Amino acid sequence: MLGNCCSWVVMVDTPYSIYLHIPFCRIKCTYCAFNTYIGLDNLIEPFVAALCREIEILGMSKPGQPVGTVYLGGGTPSVLRPDQIGRILAAVRGVFDLSPDAEISMEANPGDLDPPYMMAIREQGINRVSIGMQSSNNNELELFGRRHNNDAVARSVAVTRQAGFNNLNLDLIYGFPHQTLDSWENSLRQMLRLEPEHVSLYALGLEDGTAMKAWVTRGYLPAPDDDLAADMYELASDLLDGAGYEQYEISNWAKPGYACRHNLQYWRNLPYPGLGPGAHGYADGIRYSTILSPHKYIQAMQRANGVFKFPLTPAADQSVRVDREAEITDTLLMGLRLTQEGINRAAFRERFGVDLPDLYPSLIEKYCGYGLMQVTEDRVCLTRQGRFLSSVVFREFV
Ligand code: SF4
Missing domain, CATH: 3.20.20.70 (Aldolase class I)
Structure with missing residues (x-):
């Protein structure tokens, strides 16, 4: 899709x-x-x-x-x-x-x-x-x-x-x-x-x-x-x-x-490098987490040398490149948490080259019909009722 x-x-x-x-x-x-x-x-x-x-x-x-x-x-x-x-x-x-x-x-x-x-x-x-x-x-x-x-x-x-x-x-x-x-x-x-x-x-x-x-x-x-x-x-x-x-x-x-x-x-699923032991970060298409142990973190930084590829540093433990599909899902699930702003359709189009309602027509239509979501000219968001049942809605979009 x-x-x-x-x-x-x-x-x-x-x-x-x-x-x-x-x-x-x-x-x-x-x-x-x-x-x-x-x-x-x-x-x-x-x-x-x-x-x-x-x-x-x-x-x-x-x-x-x-x-x-x-x-x-x-x-x-x-x-x-x-x-x-x-x-x-x-x-x-x-x-x-x-x-x-x-x-x-x-x-x-x-x-x-x-x-x-x-x-x-x-x-x-x-x-x-x-x-x-x-x-x-x-x-x-x-x-x-x-x-x-x-x-x-x-x-x-x-x-x-x-x-x-x-x-x-x-x-x-x-x-x-x-x-x-x-x-x-x-x-x-x-x-x-x-x-x-x-x-x-x-x-x-x-x-x-x-x-x-x-x-x-x-x-x-x-x-x-x-x-x-x-x-x-x-x-x-x-x-x-x-x-x-x-x-x-x-x-x-x-x-x-x-x-x-x-x-x-x-x-808004925008970049946030995370630093320190056990931090999570996301930037430049990479989602990652850092070494949990403060001891090991300190040792890694004491030994650190050279230039690394942003956003990773010697403290990085696990990292994954976020593909376009995952980025769309993340943007959708996090944006729906924003109760007033929701997901800005123009910004979404600019970022992904497609209008959000065109990506999930049947799911969005279903939840609009239940009164849990609403689509306006400029945004897609949950209704007040949808906020109370957000976990149900989110599950289907994953
Ligand atoms: S253990 Fe520390 S981080 Fe966790 S809730 Fe208590 S004060 Fe906050």
Whole structure:
């Protein structure tokens, strides 16, 4: 169905987004399957040197590439000192053309933030902070094994504001064992009182290797209830709509003008080199992941020499060339997550040389008929009902 065509390549002037994975945490949360490690603080300094080296190597293979966003995720980037964050951002500026209005985000743990720290990271260039609130109920935070309590979240938000940040995200989790609709509403209302510009709501996924999954498997905790999770999602949609937030992605809401530019890059299936141990990246037709172990990552970067083919560096572990068919599927599945923007038909045509409804006529017609999708002159997107059933729609397009 999808023949060869050379018009699908991403335009050369598309600014890239850079993801930097900081693999250290002070504790391992009971639901977390990210590539993070506790008890490795002695590696933080060599890791920062290795990450700066990886940035430098990546930049050598594409010097002066425009970059529009940088995201320090993890893990817990707030375990880094401000001067270490400054060195990492200086390395990015040293090899790439980092836009003066770049969005530079950093994830932070509520317990780590105090006024001097927040002021110092702002001076280093961080202009967007994402705080892992997760819940406002202390018993739920204990179930997650988190270090913070609800008061720490309010204090963190206050110091973030005092330091001058005006772009703040709060994360919440829903759909986990023992959570009730009332406790969820309490978390949402407490979060709204803190007036973040951006809100991310994540449905708990029971991931292999996590304590939470083991407890559910052994019967120590009840399995999550999907119907209740759907009710929680609907409640959240209503409360956030009523509070003036615009939903722009299945799990994300923002005040007007505060959609996360970095994450939009993912959902538009545009390039985002990923650096650091266990990072995932996609650029120049290659999707890849890097070495998981911080030890091995540091060693690889200490030994690194020469110029490599962008976007791969000596930290690359697995990589695959994305063919046109896979790129179309990725663009479709990620674009459908964008609840308002959906997939821009003109941009899709420019990238792939074909109109999206012509590629999947029967599937799109079927879901439009069910009221789950809509096709307008300029876009293809899910309806409100389609957002609630997005996993069903996505499955058929894979
Ligand atoms: S702080 Fe975040 S990255 Fe670290 S273990 Fe907890 S959820 Fe995972």
